Amino acid sequence: MDAFEDTARRLREAFSSGRTRPATFRMAQLEGLGRFLRENKQQLQDALAQDLRKSAFESEVSEIAMSQGEVDLALRSLRAWMKDQKVPKNLATQLDSAFIRKEPFGLVLIIAPWNYPLNLTLVPLVGAIAAGNCVVLKPSEISKSIEKILAEVLPRYLDQNCFAVALGGPEETARLLEHRFDYIFFTGSPRVGKIVMAAAAKHLTPITLELGGKNPCYVDDNCDPQTVANRLAWFRYFNTGQTCVAPDYVLCSPEMQERLVPALQNAITRFYGEDPQNSPNLGRIISQKHFKRLQGLLRCGRIAIGGQSDENNLYIAPTVLVDVQETEQVMQEEIFGPILPLLTVRSLDEAIDFINRREKPLALYAFSNNSQVVKQVLARTSSGGFCGNDGFMHMTLASLPFGGVGASGMGSYHGKFSFDTFSHHRACLLRRPGMEKINDFRYPPYSPRNLRVLLMAMEERSCSCTLL
Amino acid sequence: MNKISEVVKEARAAFQSGRTRPLQFRIEQLEALRRMIKERGPDITGALAADLHKNEWTSYYEEMVHVLEEIEHVIKKLPEWAADEPVEKTPQTQQDESYIHSEPLGVVLIIGAWNYPFNLIIQPMVGAIAAGNAVVLKPSELSENMANLLATIIPQYMDKDLYPVINGGVPETTELLKERFDHILYTGSAAVGKIVMTAAAKHLTPVTLELGGKSPCYVDKDCDLDVACRRIAWGKFMNSGQTCVAPDYILCDPSIQSQIVEKLKKSLKEFYGEDAKKSRDYGRIINARHYQRVMGLIKGQKVAHGGTGEETSRYIAPTILVDVDPQSPVMREEIFGPVLPIVCVHSLEEAIQFINQLEKPLALYVFSSNDKVIKKMIAETSSGGVTANDVIVHITVHSLPFGGVGHSGMGAYHGKKSFETFSHCRSCLVRSLQNDEAHKARYPPSPAKMSRP
Numbered sequence: 001m002d003a004f005e006d007t008a009r010r011l012r013e014a015f016s017s018g019r020t021r022p023a024t025f026r027m028a029q030l031e032g033l034g035r036f037l038r039e040n041k042q043q044l045q046d047a048l049a050q051d052l053r054k055s056a057f058e059s060e061v062s063e064i065a066m067s068q069g070e071v072d073l074a075l076r077s078l079r080a081w082m083k084d085q086k087v088p089k090n091l092a093t094q095l096d097s098a099f100i101r102k103e104p105f106g107l108v109l110i111i112a113p114w115n116y117p118l119n120l121t122l123v124p125l126v127g128a129i130a131a132g133n134c135v136v137l138k139p140s141e142i143s144k145s146i147e148k149i150l151a152e153v154l155p156r157y158l159d160q161n162c163f164a165v166a167l168g169g170p171e172e173t174a175r176l177l178e179h180r181f182d183y184i185f186f187t188g189s190p191r192v193g194k195i196v197m198a199a200a201a202k203h204l205t206p207i208t209l210e211l212g213g214k215n216p217c218y219v220d221d222n223c224d225p226q227t228v229a230n231r232l233a234w235f236r237y238f239n240t241g242q243t244c245v246a247p248d249y250v251l252c253s254p255e256m257q258e259r260l261v262p263a264l265q266n267a268i269t270r271f272y273g274e275d276p277q278n279s280p281n282l283g284r285i286i287s288q289k290h291f292k293r294l295q296g297l298l299r300c301g302r303i304a305i306g307g308q309s310d311e312n313n314l315y316i317a318p319t320v321l322v323d324v325q326e327t328e329q330v331m332q333e334e335i336f337g338p339i340l341p342l343l344t345v346r347s348l349d350e351a352i353d354f355i356n357r358r359e360k361p362l363a364l365y366a367f368s369n370n371s372q373v374v375k376q377v378l379a380r381t382s383s384g385g386f387c388g389n390d391g392f393m394h395m396t397l398a399s400l401p402f403g404g405v406g407a408s409g410m411g412s413y414h415g416k417f418s419f420d421t422f423s424h425h426r427a428c429l430l431r432r433p434g435m436e437k438i439n440d441f442r443y444p445p446y447s448p449r450n451l452r453v454l455l456m457a458m459e460e461r462s463c464s465c466t467l468l
Numbered sequence: 469m470n471k472i473s474e475v476v477k478e479a480r481a482a483f484q485s486g487r488t489r490p491l492q493f494r495i496e497q498l499e500a501l502r503r504m505i506k507e508r509g510p511d512i513t514g515a516l517a518a519d520l521h522k523n524e525w526t527s528y529y530e531e532m533v534h535v536l537e538e539i540e541h542v543i544k545k546l547p548e549w550a551a552d553e554p555v556e557k558t559p560q561t562q563q564d565e566s567y568i569h570s571e572p573l574g575v576v577l578i579i580g581a582w583n584y585p586f587n588l589i590i591q592p593m594v595g596a597i598a599a600g601n602a603v604v605l606k607p608s609e610l611s612e613n614m615a616n617l618l619a620t621i622i623p624q625y626m627d628k629d630l631y632p633v634i635n636g637g638v639p640e641t642t643e644l645l646k647e648r649f650d651h652i653l654y655t656g657s658a659a660v661g662k663i664v665m666t667a668a669a670k671h672l673t674p675v676t677l678e679l680g681g682k683s684p685c686y687v688d689k690d691c692d693l694d695v696a697c698r699r700i701a702w703g704k705f706m707n708s709g710q711t712c713v714a715p716d717y718i719l720c721d722p723s724i725q726s727q728i729v730e731k732l733k734k735s736l737k738e739f740y741g742e743d744a745k746k747s748r749d750y751g752r753i754i755n756a757r758h759y760q761r762v763m764g765l766i767k768g769q770k771v772a773h774g775g776t777g778e779e780t781s782r783y784i785a786p787t788i789l790v791d792v793d794p795q796s797p798v799m800r801e802e803i804f805g806p807v808l809p810i811v812c813v814h815s816l817e818e819a820i821q822f823i824n825q826l827e828k829p830l831a832l833y834v835f836s837s838n839d840k841v842i843k844k845m846i847a848e849t850s851s852g853g854v855t856a857n858d859v860i861v862h863i864t865v866h867s868l869p870f871g872g873v874g875h876s877g878m879g880a881y882h883g884k885k886s887f888e889t890f891s892h893c894r895s896c897l898v899r900s901l902q903n904d905e906a907h908k909a910r911y912p913p914s915p916a917k918m919s920r921p
Contacts, residue, residue, distance in 0.1 A: 016824070018848070021847075055912075055914060056914070057912070057914035061910075087865070087867035087868055088867045089865060089867070090864075090865060090866065092861075092864075093861070093865055098862075098865055098867070098868060100868065100869065101846065101854075103850055103873075105873070182874065190672060193672060194669050194670060194672060197665070197668070197669035197672065198666055198669040198670075200665070200669075201662050201665035201666040201668075201669055202662060202666075204658060204661055204662060204665065204677065204679070204874070204875055204877075204878065206878040206879075209672070211672070223901055224901060224904075226904075227901050227904040228901070230904055230907075230911065231904075231907075234910065234911055234912075270911070270912075271911055271912040271913065272912065272913075273913070279912070279913070280913075281912035281913050281914060282912075367901065368901075369901055371898070374898060378569065378896065382571055382892060382894065383894065384894070384895070385894060385895035385896070385897075386569075386894060386895065386896045386897070387896075387897045387898070387899070388896075388897070388898035388899060389898065389899040389900060389901050390897070390899045393560075393561065393897055393899065394566070394895050394896065394897035395895075396558060396560070396561075397555065397556075397557065397558055397561060397566055397895075397897065399555035399556040399557075399566070400555055400566060400568065400895035400896075400897070401568065401893055401895055402895065405573070405892040405894070406574075406650065406672065407672055409672075410672065410674040411674075412893070424850065424873040425869055425880065426850065426851065426852070426853060426854065426873070427852070427853035427854070427862050427863075427865075427868035427869055427870065427880075428846065428853065428854045428855075428856075428862065428868075429853075429854065429855045429856070429858075429861055429862035429865060429868065430842060430855075430856040430857070431855065431856060431857040431858040431861065432857060433691065433692040433695045433696070433835075433837060433857050436695050436698070439698075439699070442529070442702065443698070443702055443738070443739060444739040444740060444747065444749035444750075445739065445740075445741075445747065445748075445749055446523065446525035446526070446529075446749055450525060451524055451525050451528065454525075454528055454529060454533065455528070458533060458536055
């Protein structure tokens with residue numbers, strides 16, 4: 001990829017020149033991002049509508065407002081984040097200056113997916129820029145309309161010596177990954193996450209992988225089915241189910257299932273009307289390939305609600321499946337569509353065992369009026385994040401790190417966590433040449449007396465001193 | 469199923485039993501580890517003597533005391549670190565509970581190194597235990613005596629299923645890396661670091677890689693050379709130069725080069741006497757291969773001091789090289805031996821440029837009485853860590869993370885950073901099912917003016 005070599009060299013030279021180091025430069029870039037969002041809002045909404053049939057409401061809350069919020073937070077907080085972080089010292093270093101210096105890594109690669117193509121590109125970008133890096137962005141080629149705006153419009157708002165967009169599909173991305181980067185941030189599937197990590201290993205490049213999985217949703221008997229159904233339905237069918245943190249499947253008792261199904265029907269009708277295909281609030285599947293995949297999943301279990309599909313406009317109805325076996329395909333892959341399987345369990349313990357037999361998910365949900373039940377689910381499982389009694393609201397708090405664990409990912413971001421992710425935390429200790437007498441203890445030749453003193457000091461529990 | 473698989477499977481089953489979750493259990497295990505170090509001190513120092521010619525003092529001072537302090541620090545802080553950390557809420561979540569919940573990752577693999585064969589495996593282990601994990605230890609086979617000792621004493625003091633020790637060479641390590649772990653911490657070379665990360669990628673296992681590089685040591689004209697040279701000599705020649713954060717080479721103005729040599733020689737004599745071979749405080753090279761390698765780096769160089777070695781005892785004299793050519797072999801690899809090259813530069817800018825054309829090192833040192841020089845050196849370079857006006861010491865401060873950047877590594881540990889490295893920070897939001905009406909604004913259908921035409 002010769003063309004890219006030149007781009008990489010240009011960005012690295014700009015980085016080496018020190019251009020991205022001053023806060024003023026970074027803030028100017030972040031302000032540019034803010035202007036990009038504000039000045040192109042209509043075009044962005046149109047593009048999201050073209051790519052995923054997102055409603056203006058969804059585009060606003062989940063893409064534009066979230067990106068804008070992160071830009072604003074970074075602008076407000078940058079100087080504080082950039083400050084050297086003083087740390088407590090031990091006895092031997094009392095007179096020294098000890099701090100952690102946050103430094104940019106250098107050249108960062110951000111690979112973004114198609115489902116929230118604006119948010120999942122810009123939010124990491126905010127962090128990488130705030131931390132002082134030069135950035136290569138590889139937007140998804142599948143969400144074509146947004147890709148075009150990111151490639152043609154976004155660079156005008158940023159210093160193009162420090163920012164570039166790389167385009168292409170899997171082949172071009174593989175070639176891109178042969179180059180050396182100083183950090184790689186990837187959002188996508190676990191399968192591709194492994195490929196990215198293996199490529200990063202060749203250059204010892206640190207990474208953050210935001211992957212996915214099947215996010216379980218435990219619904220206790222002690223709850224109001226309609227409230228739960230409203231929340232489940234909203235978070236499941238938002239963006240037509242194409243959300244990495246969407247509730248993927250439900251675990252509940254047979255009795256609760258009986259009450260949940262009609263409640264889910266109420267919620268779906270309330271949200272999308274009698275004919276969801278004509279609702280402006282329901283999106284579409286991103287591509288033929290995913291449409292076909294989801295159509296296949298409709299054959300699992302038994303359709304309790306929905307199940308309709310229309311290949312002509314990649315429409316899949318908000319669907320609820322029951323009588324699903326664990327071995328069926330719908331329980332073997334992340335659904336990433338508007339299909340919600342309900343599986344019955346006989347107890348909380350059975351639900352927890354079921355969850356723990358499987359890969360750690362990106363998100364986990366538990367609904368109950370009984371806070372003890374919610375706490376138990378939390379305590380006895382693991383997942384990237386957790387929300388009790390709602391869907392993925394937890395990711396709207398910039399004070400909470402957003403990331404996975406195990407097969408759902410490694411590393412995290414949002415807010416200050418983004419800045420820290422894209423920074424090297426350099427340990428610094430500044431000593432003085434004076435007071436050399438204190439150091440005498442550490443120099444050879446070593447006497448048995450010194451050893452006795454050291455051992456005695458170790459005996460004293462309260463003394464945490466390194467006698468250097 | 470082979471033995472290695474079985475051991476890892478046992479560790480996982482032991483983790484899944486849940487017994488590492490209560491803090492009390494973890495603290496008891498750490499106390500057992502502390503007892504092991506205190507009761508088996510002589511065995512530990514004996515193994516270090518056999519592997520690397522360390523004496524009692526260097527064993528305690530360079531290896532064991534740091535582990536004991538870490539255990540102390542961790543036991544005291546664990547309740548605080550393990551507690552849920554409340555976080556700032558948004559206007560929409562004011563009524564909710566929002567916090568970060570720390571959880572163990574599961575089964576952690578720690579691969580040790582041979583140069584500080586006790587510390588570099590046990591200090592990470594302390595953090596992994598504190599975070600509630602099962603820990604599989606793979607000591608370096610090059611420090612054979614320590615590897616055998618750990619396999620014997622650890623099961624005598626600690627939970628046998630949770631903390632197994634697996635020994636072996638490359639074939640065993642390769643087998644081990646096929647297993648699935650929840651975190652791998654590796655200390656060693658960049659070449660093997662790549663192999664570890666590639667193996668980890670197959671399971672999407674996060675890694676901490678503590679690698680190395682050439683840690684530069686810039687000595688400014690404006691500094692107290694006596695003190696500087698004493699400190700540099702101490703850090704460079706401890707463990708016969710086999711320290712990942714040792715000052716690898718010196719950068720200085722030619723006008724002070726000979727003074728530096730004289731003062732280094734003076735300190736060396738003070739530390740090790742006329743003949744370091746006779747000093748009980750001077751170490752030996754770990755094996756024949758490394759002995760040959762380091763001796764090879766001296767060839768063709770201008771030797772200002774030392775330059776000799778004795779193959780049978782793997783002794784290499786403290787050696788100083790002057791007027792070193794940046795293109796020569798000694799400047800192309802991490803020396804990891806008692807050979808200190810001096811490369812002349814004519815300015816701070818030149819020194820900075822020199823440093824920046826090499827890979828980012830694990831440590832960087834700058835000696836100067838002028839704060840501006842120190843500030844500029846730090847601001848215009850990068851490295852895992854920095855000590856100004858001394859060497860090595862930054863890694864002994866608990867509150868400073870110990871790790872590299874670029875080819876010198878990724879991730880970090882020590883103190884609270886260890887706890888974080890070996891934990892998953894799980895974001896939690898707990899809401900109420902009451903008052904769904906409050907949320908109705910978010911549900912479709914959205915207000916008419918916002919719908920798409």
